[in-house]
Amino acid sequence: MNKLWLIIQREYLTRVRKKSFILVTLLTPLGFGLIMFVSGYLASNSMNSQKKIVVVDQSGILNEDDLSTSQFDFDISTLPINEIDTTYSKLGYDLLLDVPPIIDLSSTEHKVDFYSKEKLSLVALEQIERKMSRALKKYKISKSNINQETLDQLEMEVTLDNAVKSDQEGDKSNKMSIGVASALSYLMGFLMYMVIFIYGSMVMRSVMEEKINRIVEVMISSVRPFQLMLGKVMGVGFVAITQLFIWMILLFGIMLVFGATMTPDPSLGAGGMGEAGEILAEMGSQSDMKDLLVGIKSLNWLLIIPSFIVFFFGGYFIYSSLFAAVGSAMGDDLGEGQQLMMPIFIPVIIAISLVFPVLNNPNGSLAVYGSMFPLFSPILMPARLPFDPPLWQVLLSIVILIASVIFMTWVAGRIYRVGILMYGKKVSFKEIGRWLFVKN
Amino acid sequence: MSILSLRNVVKNYHNHTAVDNVSFDVPKGSVFGLLGPNGAGKTSLIRIITTITMADSGQVLLDGEPINFNHPSQIGYMPEERGLYKKMKVGEQLLYLAQLKGMPYKEAKQKLHSWLDKFDIISWWDKRVEELSKGMQQKIQFIATVVHEPKLLILDEPFSGLDPINTNLIKDEIDQLNQNGTSIIFSTHRMEQVEEVCENIILINNGRKILEGNVSQIKIDHKENLFKVEFDNSLLRINGLANFQILESQNDSITVKLNDGMRPNDLLGLLIGNGAEINSFNEILPSINDIFISRVGKSKE
Numbered sequence: 001m002n003k004l005w006l007i008i009q010r011e012y013l014t015r016v017r018k019k020s021f022i023l024v025t026l027l028t029p030l031g032f033g034l035i036m037f038v039s040g041y042l043a044s045n046s047m048n049s050q051k052k053i054v055v056v057d058q059s060g061i062l063n064e065d066d067l068s069t070s071q072f073d074f075d076i077s078t079l080p081i082n083e084i085d086t087t088y089s090k091l092g093y094d095l096l097l098d099v100p101p102i103i104d105l106s107s108t109e110h111k112v113d114f115y116s117k118e119k120l121s122l123v124a125l126e127q128i129e130r131k132m133s134r135a136l137k138k139y140k141i142s143k144s145n146i147n148q149e150t151l152d153q154l155e156m157e158v159t160l161d162n163a164v165k166s167d168q169e170g171d172k173s174n175k176m177s178i179g180v181a182s183a184l185s186y187l188m189g190f191l192m193y194m195v196i197f198i199y200g201s202m203v204m205r206s207v208m209e210e211k212i213n214r215i216v217e218v219m220i221s222s223v224r225p226f227q228l229m230l231g232k233v234m235g236v237g238f239v240a241i242t243q244l245f246i247w248m249i250l251l252f253g254i255m256l257v258f259g260a261t262m263t264p265d266p267s268l269g270a271g272g273m274g275e276a277g278e279i280l281a282e283m284g285s286q287s288d289m290k291d292l293l294v295g296i297k298s299l300n301w302l303l304i305i306p307s308f309i310v311f312f313f314g315g316y317f318i319y320s321s322l323f324a325a326v327g328s329a330m331g332d333d334l335g336e337g338q339q340l341m342m343p344i345f346i347p348v349i350i351a352i353s354l355v356f357p358v359l360n361n362p363n364g365s366l367a368v369y370g371s372m373f374p375l376f377s378p379i380l381m382p383a384r385l386p387f388d389p390p391l392w393q394v395l396l397s398i399v400i401l402i403a404s405v406i407f408m409t410w411v412a413g414r415i416y417r418v419g420i421l422m423y424g425k426k427v428s429f430k431e432i433g434r435w436l437f438v439k440n
Numbered sequence: 441m442s443i444l445s446l447r448n449v450v451k452n453y454h455n456h457t458a459v460d461n462v463s464f465d466v467p468k469g470s471v472f473g474l475l476g477p478n479g480a481g482k483t484s485l486i487r488i489i490t491t492i493t494m495a496d497s498g499q500v501l502l503d504g505e506p507i508n509f510n511h512p513s514q515i516g517y518m519p520e521e522r523g524l525y526k527k528m529k530v531g532e533q534l535l536y537l538a539q540l541k542g543m544p545y546k547e548a549k550q551k552l553h554s555w556l557d558k559f560d561i562i563s564w565w566d567k568r569v570e571e572l573s574k575g576m577q578q579k580i581q582f583i584a585t586v587v588h589e590p591k592l593l594i595l596d597e598p599f600s601g602l603d604p605i606n607t608n609l610i611k612d613e614i615d616q617l618n619q620n621g622t623s624i625i626f627s628t629h630r631m632e633q634v635e636e637v638c639e640n641i642i643l644i645n646n647g648r649k650i651l652e653g654n655v656s657q658i659k660i661d662h663k664e665n666l667f668k669v670e671f672d673n674s675l676l677r678i679n680g681l682a683n684f685q686i687l688e689s690q691n692d693s694i695t696v697k698l699n700d701g702m703r704p705n706d707l708l709g710l711l712i713g714n715g716a717e718i719n720s721f722n723e724i725l726p727s728i729n730d731i732f733i734s735r736v737g738k739s740k741e
Contacts (some may be wrong), residue, residue, distance in 0.1 A: 006539050014528060212525030218584070222540040224509065356519040417622040421492070432452065439496060 003223045004032075004231050011206070011235025016242060025243050029250035036258060051124070054093040056081050059101030061139045067131055071124075089117050097128075102136070105143055110136060180295035181386035182359055188308055188382035189355045196348055196378070199240040200323040204235055207327030207420070216420045225417035229328075230409070233320045240316065260357050304371065304385045307394055314401040315378020319344060321412035328419030329427050340427075347375035355383045362387035372397050374404035411436060442501075443468045444489065444594050449498035451484050451647075458484035460647040466592075466640070468503075471618055473638035473655075474627040475728075477665060477736055481647040482627045483520070486594055489625075490517045496619070503591060513542035516590035520597045522581045524569045531565035534584055541588040541681040547588065555583045559609075574732045575606050582610055586617060593617065611637070641728070646734050659725040662734075665698040666724040668709060671688035672683075672717035697722065 015021055026323040052105040055076045067074035077084060096115040099142045112132060113118075141148060174412040197262045207229075219228055224384070265325060326340045354376065358367040362384050371381040371389070419427075444466040458481045466472040476482050487493045488500060491512055500507040525533055531552070538548035556562040559579055569577060578601065584687040586593060595614070599607045614637070616623055617648065626638055635642060635655060643651035651658065669695040684707060688695040696707060708721060 003540055006536065010536055014525075054534075194583040208521075211526075213526060214519065214521040215494070215525055216523065217521065218517070218523055218581075219540070220492050221515070221519075222512050222537070351575065438454075439494065 004234075007223065007228060007231025008235040012238045012242075015202075015236070015239045018245050021239075021243075022284035023244050026250070029247050030295050032282075033254035033258065034250065035281055040258075051094045052092060053095040053097060053128075054084065054088050054091070055097045055099055056084060061100075062099060062135050063233045064240075066135045066138060072128065072131070088115065094118070095120070097132075099132075102139070104138055110243055116367065118426050141274060166412060170291070177295040177298035180292065181299060184299065184304070184386045185359055185362075185383040186355065188385070189352065189379050192312065192379045192382060193311065195240055195316055195354045196319045199236050200344070202321045203236050203320040204323035204327035206232055206236070207324050207416070208330055211328065211330075211420050217271075220417075220420070223418065226413040229321065229324050229413055229416045233317065233324060234410075235357070236320065237313070237316055252393040260338075262403065300385050300388055301392065303388075303391070307385055308397070309359075310398050311378045311382050313402065314374075314398070314405050317405045318374060318401070318408050319348070321409045325415035325419065325432075327430055328416040329422070330419075331424065331426070340432075348379070351379040354380060358383055363389060368393060372400055374401050374408075377401050394401075414438075441453060441468045442466055443503055444625070445499075446485075446501040446503040447501075449488060449500060450714070451488060451493070452496050453482075453484075457647050460486070461498070461646065462647070462649050463498075464642045464649065464652055467619070468622055468623055469621055470639045471541065471614075471624045471626060471637050472623055473634040473641035473660045475629065475631070475634060475641055475642070475732065476644040477494050480644045482644065483596070484647075486517070486596060486625075486627060489592075490594065491514055504642050513588060514591045516585040516588065516593045518581060518585040518595050518598060519737075520584055520600065522601075524577060524581060524584075526570040527568060528700065530572070530580055533569060534587065537584045538587045541590075543588050552583065555587060559583070567687055574601060575603055578602055578606065578610075582613070584663060586613075586622075590622065592623050592625065594625045596625070597630070598604075598626070598628075599630075599633065600661075629740070631727065631732055635728050643732060643735060650735050651731070655728065658731065659728070662726045662731045663723065665702075666695060667698065667704060668706070668720075668722050668723075669697045669711060669716075670719040670723055671711065672719060692719075 004400050048090075050071060051074050052073045052075070055067070056079065057076050058078055058080065062076055064074055064076050084091075085096060096116075097307075098113040102110065110133075114128075124191070141151065157426070185382065211220065214320075216228075224229075229304070251413050271425070322344050326344065329340055352372050356365075358370060358380055361367060367380065367384055371384055371393070378401065381389075381394065381397050387426075414436045415432055418438055442485050444463040445463075446465075446604065447463050451461055458466060460481075462481075462485065462634065473531065474482055474485065484493075488495050489502075489507070491509060496719070502511050504731060505511075528536070531592055534552045535545065535548055538552065539545060543551070553562065556565065561576070561579065562728070564572065564576070564580075568662070582598075585595070593614075600608060614624060626634070638655055640654055641652070641658070642649055653661070665685070672692065684702075685697040685699065686694055698707065704721070704723070708718070711718060
């Protein structure tokens with residue numbers, strides 16, 4: 001036990017004290033913050049730059065005030081199109097629209113030509129189309145016998161409200177909590193994916209280094225191979241916790257600073273956060289911070305946090321002991337060992353690609369079975385956790401995971417003890433399989 | 441009393457027998473040579489003694505006790521392939537290895553300081569191992585092997601890669617440890633070193649023991665009644681030499697093999713009777729190297 005502790009200590013301290021570790025730990029959140037800041041800045045910049053649009057409307061069916069927004073500044077012109085289509089950019093306009101008169105009020109389609117020197121984004125085009133159709137609709141209403149008031153009364157907005165969660169305040173809280181839950185699912189699933197690859201391969205490299213250095217023979221004349229492997233896995237595990245913890249604190253700090261300096265529109269802050277960020281951003285642009293907080297509060301944190309910690313350690317242990325076994329079987333040639341890593345890569349990649357289908361139906365059979373399989377569950381179960389999976393499923397998955405951790409660590413230990421003393425031989429899976437049953 | 445006894449030790453690997461029913465004793469306080477060509481099974485034997493692996497059958501006793509996982513702290517092992525953590529500092533590394541052998545931190549630190557002082561390398565304490573030359577790393581490795589004052593020291597090719605000065609330095613240290621009561625197993629295929637330092641040897645080949653015993657006794661057992669005589673008068677005509685096989689003849693010396701039943705005095709008497717002025721008369725004992733080659737050659741047949 002004492003020796004195990006010494007090994008953990010060494011594995012931890014030699015890594016944490018490295019300059020490269022300190023730099024990566026401090027700079028990664030800063031880089032992340034920088035990306036967020038730049039993309040947020042660019043996004044807000046492009047929104048702030050108003051496009052000037054001139055609309056040729058000889059039949060006078062449009063009204064400037066209906067059209068102009070913070071993004072687009074519309075001017076109506078009554079000049080014929082052939083007098084302005086070559087000069088509009090000289091007059092300071094970015095875009096020229098040619099709206100022909102509406103002859104048949106019953107027609108539901110209207111073609112508007114546009115002229116532009118620069119390429120317009122799809123989003124901008126759609127926004128302009130929406131503006132135009134709204135303005136033209138207004139014109140058609142004014143020409144018909146319907147008045148606006150009657151029309152407004154015909155509107156019917158339906159809100160789906162989950163009856164189980166009806167104790168929550170606000171109409172949007174349910175939609176919001178689903179958004180927050182999805183974002184959290186992605187975050188946890190992706191975090192597991194990263195942890196497995198970053199720290200798992202750290203374990204593997206370290207095993208290979210000891211083998212190539214030949215220190216391993218000295219080591220195992222003092223300690224049991226299993227102690228050495230376990231110490232390494234645990235030491236690197238503590239490194240992972242340290243690094244993630246510092247990242248969390250720094251990222252939180254950066255977000256706070258960021259939130260204070262930038263506009264309150266949360267969609268800007270999420271620019272660099274990928275899919276999860278987009279969901280948050282969408283949520284953010286539709287509702288305010290209060291709804292977001294309600295959504296966050298609505299999650300079952302008492303289940304999520306402890307379970308995630310269990311799956312975090314289980315997943316880390318299962319995969320990093322596999323990485324250790326593979327590292328021990330490899331020679332000094334990384335390329336040659338590539339195929340040995342396939343049994344690790346494949347389940348992780350399958351699991352991460354199942355996250356999206358599972359999110360679509362978090363309590364469907366794919367989700368249930370996937371989150372029971374111990375090589376997938378460390379990624380898939382955390383992804384399900386925010387969607388209130390039945391408690392028995394979580395517990396069963398944890399039991400299977402823990403049993404598998406014990407079994408896999410044992411298997412890895414068997415492979416490791418033989419592998420570290422094998423030199424100059426290319427090993428096959430068959431050979432590794434035999435190592436399991438080799439006597440000490 | 442033996443520090444180490446092996447009784448009928450067998451170790452099989454997937455497709456070959458690495459150790460085939462080997463028994464031997466290492467007397468307490470002796471320097472013991474474990475000899476054999478490459479691939480003979482020396483490393484497999486050492487790994488069993490150092491608890492790295494276990495024998496499939498047979499018994500290994502360390503100081504009378506069946507070998508177990510508490511024993512590594514009483515054994516110091518320097519593998520043939522040396523290895524240290526390259527990025528670690530010398531002091532930290534030595535402390536780590538010493539503590540893994542069960543030494544308390546304070547004691548380890550104090551002992552290590554005195555070892556580094558002894559070798560006059562205390563200034564390396566904060567250097568990384570990768571900054572040191574190979575010979576320097578060997579010294580560190582040696583200190584790591586002996587700092588916990590093991591009862592049994594196992595050195596696998598300890599002088600390979602060492603320059604003559606460092607070889608002597610390490611040799612002196614080994615002598616010193618031996619005089620203080622440490623039993624030493626020397627594994628090597630370099631025979632001239634064996635004659636210099638070992639009292640007892642075992643010779644193994646293909647996993648089997650083919651020779652065992654005291655070095656001088658083995659030499660006597662393998663002597664071939666060869667004598668070298670040096671004398672002054674050159675080109676002597678000596679009658680009666682037909683009874684001897686003259687293997688080599690020079691102006692002032694001959695190497696003679698005595699036939700069975702003849703004694704050295706018979707040869708001397710004949711030479712003196714012929715008026716030879718004898719300068720020296722020596723029995724030529726076979727070197728361990730010769731015995732090794734002849735025995736390994738024989739066991740191949």
